[in-house]
Amino acid sequence: MTTDPRLAKLSLNQRTTQRWSVREAVDGCVRAGIGAIGLWREPVAEIGVPAAAKLVADAGLRVSSLCRGGFLTAADERARAEALADNRRAIDEAAGLGTECLVLVVGGLPPGSRDLAGARQRVADALAELAPYAGERGVRLALEPLHPMYCADRAVLSTLGQALDLAEAFPVQQVGVVVDTFHVWWDPDVWRQIARAGARIASFQVCDFLTPLPADVLLGRGMMGDGHIDFPPLRRAVQAAGYTGDTEVEIFNAEVWATDPDRVLATMAERYVELVLAD
């Protein structure tokens, strides 16, 4: 058990240790001296929001985010209404867990559709319906631009600039953005957009970009240091923009998932200090 003060703003995104339940992940964070946790809805649902909230509070952790809402691109009315209802539930859950930050992955093109502009417009329309509901509950919708390789099937929101264009139509308390190093590191415009984001930055997530990408490109997220990203400039830019929140480590990676989670947390803490906090 460590209480290294450098880990005070480090957060474990629960998907990084996806075999752990909420209780196990909370206990793991305490053992590793990590101050916050990013929860996912599915494992939270297994025990219910009140029980999850109590576990986290009793352990003295913060909930840095809830993953995730979104998937707002459906063209037919019924699917759209269902998505909006599900997002309202996700907002309620975030409020119940005591986190301000609900991460939204906006969704890709509907099956068979090539209407990218239409899908993007439907995201904007859905936000207009959800943002006030979120704001009234003290929750901020955190728009996550995903790497452009996921544009067709996961998220038609592809750059931080595009996320800010959307977010700026709403009060800063209602709609923010996620800066995830994996998704934005390649963007030649990212420095200008992080500065522009300022108080819109609702979450800062780190993990590395691996090559060659694995057969399932969703799993190309690696431990910091295993890939191509230079983290300190991005961390400094986010801080210079005014962000003072947690740094969440979110890794989707078959090898990481096969490793003993306590070892994953130890490596994660070590790499965070060495490669993210470094100047």
Added chain:
Amino acid sequence: MTTDPRLAKLSLNQRTTQRWSVREAVDGCVRAGIGAIGLWREPVAEIGVPAAAKLVADAGLRVSSLCRGGFLTAADERARAEALADNRRAIDEAAGLGTECLVLVVGGLPPGSRDLAGARQRVADALAELAPYAGERGVRLALEPLHPMYCADRAVLSTLGQALDLAEAFPVQQVGVVVDTFHVWWDPDVWRQIARAGARIASFQVCDFLTPLPADVLLGRGMMGDGHIDFPPLRRAVQAAGYTGDTEVEIFNAEVWATDPDRVLATMAERYVELVLAD
């Protein structure tokens, strides 16, 4: 043998039928009524530039581009000097083949490097050395922004906007850009950048974006209609920007490569008329 006037500005990029020699590809284009060909250096080298140029000229085809120069990101002096020498040879070959357009894939991060800004700067520096040499020989360096998923290992040039920022430091006759639907379709800023590109557009390439991406993501390029891209808006935008050149079909795809090349050309011509020229 057809002389469908709608195919007059269609070009076969040689990689689409990579098992064909230059002679076979030229003959295939003539059989299919396709007016132009985009050549690759390696098959051209098998017979030499003069022989390749004669084959194309005797068949009455245009050379829409030569692929490719680039790979300009090496940090050490020796590798850098070799890359510049190789690019000068590529420029000479383009001139010898009678094409104005030499496509450049700029290269990724050097092995082990995380200095993305440095790699990008070295591309700009190399262009300054190569552009006048190209201009004197009537060849234009065509900067190809590649999809951001190739940023680490193929091309640190990731958006059309970034390519134009680089190109605009040089006369329009010396440095242009490639608009390849596969690489740019996701970009929310692509419409503004195509309009900005104007006379800088040196090549328009089409192919589709497939999901799921194959294990080798370089082979995720599909026949038009097999993926997610809506082609006519991009074709219209390029034309509205003033581009009057050929539309080159460049597909890297294991299934396409396993198909009888004459059938590939027939499908390509059909899909081009149906899905690219359509209004």
